[in-house]
Amino acid sequence: xxxxxxxxxxxxxxxxxxxxxxxxxxxxxxxxxxxxxxxxxxxxxxxxxxxxxxxxxxxxxxxxxxxxxxxxxxxxxxxxxxxxxxxxxxxxxxxxxxxxxxxxxxxxxxxxxxxxxxxxxxxxxxxxxxxxxxxxxxxxxxxxxxxxxxxxxxxxxxxxxxxxxxxxxxxxxxxxxxxxxxxxxxxxxxxxxxxxxxxxxxxxxxxxxxxxxxxxxxxxxxxxxxxxxxxxxxxxxxxxxxxxxxxxxxxxxxxxxxxxxxxxxxxxxxxxxxxxxxxxxxxxxxxxxxxxxxxxxxxxxxxxxxxxxxxxxxxxxxxxxxxxxxxxxxxxxxxxxxxxxxxxxxxxxxxxxxxxxxxxxxxxxxxxxxxxxxxxxxxxxxxxxxxxxxxxxxxxxxxxxxxxxxxxxxxxxxxxxxxxxxxxxxxxxxxxxxxxxxxxxxxxxxxxxxxxxxxxxxxxxxxxxxxxxxxxxxxxxxxxxxxx
Amino acid sequence: xxxxxxxxxxxxxxxxxxxxxxxxxxxxxxxxxxxxxxxxxxxxxxxxxxxxxxxxxxxxxxxxxxxxxxxxxxxxxxxxxxxxxxxxxxxxxxxxxxxxxxxxxxxxxxxxxxxxxxxxxxxxxxxxxxxxxxxxxxxxxxxxxxxxxxxxxxxxxxxxxxxxxxxxxxxxxxxxxxxxxxxxxxxxxxxxxxxxxxxxxxxxxxxxxxxxxxxxxxxxxxxxxxxxxxxxxxxxxxxxxxxxxxxxxxxxxxxxxxxxxxxxxxxxxxxxxxxxxxxxxxxxxxxxxxxxxxxxxxxxxxxxxxxxxxxxxxxxxxxxxxxxxxxxxxxxxxxxxxxxxxxxxxxxxxxxxxxxxxxxxxxxxxxxxxxxxxxxxxxxxxxxxxxxxxxxxxxxxxxxxxxxxxxxxxxxxxxxxxxxxxxxxxxxxxxxxxxxxxxxxxxxxxxxxxxxxxxxxxxxxxxxxxxxxxxxxxxxxxxxxxxx
Numbered sequence: 001x002x003x004x005x006x007x008x009x010x011x012x013x014x015x016x017x018x019x020x021x022x023x024x025x026x027x028x029x030x031x032x033x034x035x036x037x038x039x040x041x042x043x044x045x046x047x048x049x050x051x052x053x054x055x056x057x058x059x060x061x062x063x064x065x066x067x068x069x070x071x072x073x074x075x076x077x078x079x080x081x082x083x084x085x086x087x088x089x090x091x092x093x094x095x096x097x098x099x100x101x102x103x104x105x106x107x108x109x110x111x112x113x114x115x116x117x118x119x120x121x122x123x124x125x126x127x128x129x130x131x132x133x134x135x136x137x138x139x140x141x142x143x144x145x146x147x148x149x150x151x152x153x154x155x156x157x158x159x160x161x162x163x164x165x166x167x168x169x170x171x172x173x174x175x176x177x178x179x180x181x182x183x184x185x186x187x188x189x190x191x192x193x194x195x196x197x198x199x200x201x202x203x204x205x206x207x208x209x210x211x212x213x214x215x216x217x218x219x220x221x222x223x224x225x226x227x228x229x230x231x232x233x234x235x236x237x238x239x240x241x242x243x244x245x246x247x248x249x250x251x252x253x254x255x256x257x258x259x260x261x262x263x264x265x266x267x268x269x270x271x272x273x274x275x276x277x278x279x280x281x282x283x284x285x286x287x288x289x290x291x292x293x294x295x296x297x298x299x300x301x302x303x304x305x306x307x308x309x310x311x312x313x314x315x316x317x318x319x320x321x322x323x324x325x326x327x328x329x330x331x332x333x334x335x336x337x338x339x340x341x342x343x344x345x346x347x348x349x350x351x352x353x354x355x356x357x358x359x360x361x362x363x364x365x366x367x368x369x370x371x372x373x374x375x376x377x378x379x380x381x382x383x384x385x386x387x388x389x390x391x392x393x394x395x396x397x398x399x400x401x402x403x404x405x406x407x408x409x410x411x412x413x414x415x416x417x418x419x420x421x422x423x424x425x426x427x428x429x430x431x432x433x434x435x436x437x438x439x440x441x442x443x444x445x446x447x448x449x450x451x452x453x454x455x456x457x458x459x460x461x462x463x464x465x466x467x468x469x470x471x472x473x474x475x476x477x478x479x480x481x482x483x484x
Numbered sequence: 485x486x487x488x489x490x491x492x493x494x495x496x497x498x499x500x501x502x503x504x505x506x507x508x509x510x511x512x513x514x515x516x517x518x519x520x521x522x523x524x525x526x527x528x529x530x531x532x533x534x535x536x537x538x539x540x541x542x543x544x545x546x547x548x549x550x551x552x553x554x555x556x557x558x559x560x561x562x563x564x565x566x567x568x569x570x571x572x573x574x575x576x577x578x579x580x581x582x583x584x585x586x587x588x589x590x591x592x593x594x595x596x597x598x599x600x601x602x603x604x605x606x607x608x609x610x611x612x613x614x615x616x617x618x619x620x621x622x623x624x625x626x627x628x629x630x631x632x633x634x635x636x637x638x639x640x641x642x643x644x645x646x647x648x649x650x651x652x653x654x655x656x657x658x659x660x661x662x663x664x665x666x667x668x669x670x671x672x673x674x675x676x677x678x679x680x681x682x683x684x685x686x687x688x689x690x691x692x693x694x695x696x697x698x699x700x701x702x703x704x705x706x707x708x709x710x711x712x713x714x715x716x717x718x719x720x721x722x723x724x725x726x727x728x729x730x731x732x733x734x735x736x737x738x739x740x741x742x743x744x745x746x747x748x749x750x751x752x753x754x755x756x757x758x759x760x761x762x763x764x765x766x767x768x769x770x771x772x773x774x775x776x777x778x779x780x781x782x783x784x785x786x787x788x789x790x791x792x793x794x795x796x797x798x799x800x801x802x803x804x805x806x807x808x809x810x811x812x813x814x815x816x817x818x819x820x821x822x823x824x825x826x827x828x829x830x831x832x833x834x835x836x837x838x839x840x841x842x843x844x845x846x847x848x849x850x851x852x853x854x855x856x857x858x859x860x861x862x863x864x865x866x867x868x869x870x871x872x873x874x875x876x877x878x879x880x881x882x883x884x885x886x887x888x889x890x891x892x893x894x895x896x897x898x899x900x901x902x903x904x905x906x907x908x909x910x911x912x913x914x915x916x917x918x919x920x921x922x923x924x925x926x927x928x929x930x931x932x933x934x935x936x937x938x939x940x941x942x943x944x945x946x947x948x949x950x951x952x953x954x955x956x957x958x959x960x961x962x963x964x965x966x967x968x
Contacts, residue, residue, distance in 0.1 A: 159686070206689065
């Protein structure tokens, strides 16, 4: 077929790849239209255009190796996917790609209480790992909001954050070693079972947060921490303005206090939460104000909480300390209601910027200004202990469902663009914990600079010379990702 | 000169590079024989054969950029050097290289107490940074034993550890962002001023611990931590054997206690310390036994120390808790005497392996076995909280001095080889905190595996395509590092 058109040749290649996949992996390969459609989107609501050519439900490291060997042979792109709970469009089955699901590789291979580590397959759900560790008085510290449904492999691939990072670190600090299948199907082991080790470059850290663009994580040695002894003490504080709330949270840091949780809700978010929870549950939240939620833990929890209370009151907060679990839970419920309250109004684009803690009040002012100028409502919550803000954009239309393609209107991207640039100007970053994915790709070079962007592309080429691994995530894919 | 010999051509190239360096950098360039000789060695005692062609005492980022531009143009290798306190031969001026000293770039550019960070030049001494941070109730956690004399840039280049890592993390966790001059003289900025951020690959972590082989760190944003409140409580415990001591320290971890310091000394080390300090200061140390030193800190220091005391006594330890600073200092003095005691007998090759904490007793048994079979004395101290052992080999001859070339006898390398292989077999690593340098290069592939070793070489080539940056450290240099 020397005269075949490129399209026909591409279709032939995909067909050949598919035949080989099926021959080698049998029932692990599916081409059911519903299965293909289901992996086009993630929790951001973004959907990849077109349709992947197959989903491989890997059951073993050998399955992953076979998939990548075949993908390399036939030049078919591969999108690795866990639970699909990402918020940046980073694991969505692009047109013609093989979606390699590791969700079924969900075994906990080892828990070693003496060395305070666990060895897991990538598909294990974060909460399941924590349930298993709890028997030993241990926990896995990364706590993204999705922890009940997201996988440890996905947490590692995105270097996930969460509410507890300021005190307990991000995912990177909880990963000791990885086993990774490279683009050609070979197996790479990185890191150690030890808590220290400086032999060679830190590939464990390089692959953590690489969003499926360098290889496929098939096993991880993760660090487990002792569960904190002592009580957890909760504080709720109401401030007259978000500026006052942001300033107060900065004063907590300045006072050298390190609460486990410090969450700040702005007036726009609180108005939606009031509507959602009703007047009784939110009686203490005056209109226009901001709400700061703190939790301290560990052996000095009460002492630290009392110090925090003093700081917050001095900063003008109407603050109270709750030791009673029921009363504390009422405060936590306000924070927990944030996303349900927003989702009840339609689809939500959850943004994710991070600024130095001292600049949070300025960042909130920028958000309020953008909102006033554009007329867009931008309810915002911040992990205030680490300066990580989640401004949310409400997208008109029905709630996100897996089969609804959500188009973010241009005016929202224009506002988001302003947000990102302001965060960079303040010494911050485009994404604190969700990743670049597809949705923030166009701003990547703005943050990295030309030298950094170029270097990162060349590092990717070392791992993935044919640009087959998750093309389109972080970096624009080749014009036709299936072309050689 | 088409018929010139390679040697003449090389000399001409070096001469041209030198003329250009002097023209651009003036008095920053020195070719004084004493200056050239002084940078051939580090604290390991190893000396590079031959002589570097020049030392550049960089005063600014521009000086570093100019040096690397010229080095690239004339294909001259560059060895970056801070205080020269390394223990792996990783910053020694090899024959014909330019030694780029950043020791003079020692300014603290900013301390930001609100964001708990500092911005420093690479040559600032670790202790000087800590002195400056203390005014704000902050500290820089990395605490290598060399902290009074080693630079922050060197700490980052080796991802230095120390006594406090088990509780407070290694250097990597204290580095937020870097400014790096690449081989061609261009400037790369990595990371953020924020505590979170997942934009692109984690080049900050990749460069941390890269031992001068990827670029030259000219500025660092480092994390400062609040100084722990409350007292520090010290425990000393004597055990009948090193096996018992190692088992007891593992039980401390297993009890979910996390002392700030947990140091374990073996009987061979204790015998040397007894000789060095005298009978009175070491009256409590019976021959043949092991000594475990613990310190707890933070608000629950006493509570944790009391729990630890119970664990240690149940494990057969003769343990006592000292709150009195003078009495506590007597216990600390035993640990502090380790290296002076060894050095008083001659030159010491300090080794540095790390094993999972649960395997420490086995590793000590291997060391005792090697010692018994070879007749070599191998006094050993361990950072027992993280399984990091420092077995020491005593090299006959005079004490290390900068102008003495120390040759490690083959029989010591043979014994070290056995040690390294045993550490790997136990799930550990060749080097916990000192780095690969020149001295451990030949074992690197054993730990990384073929796939990992090959990948790491290709990553280096992205940063340093001409193999000019610290050739011979981590990887063997090209046959003639000045050849194109």
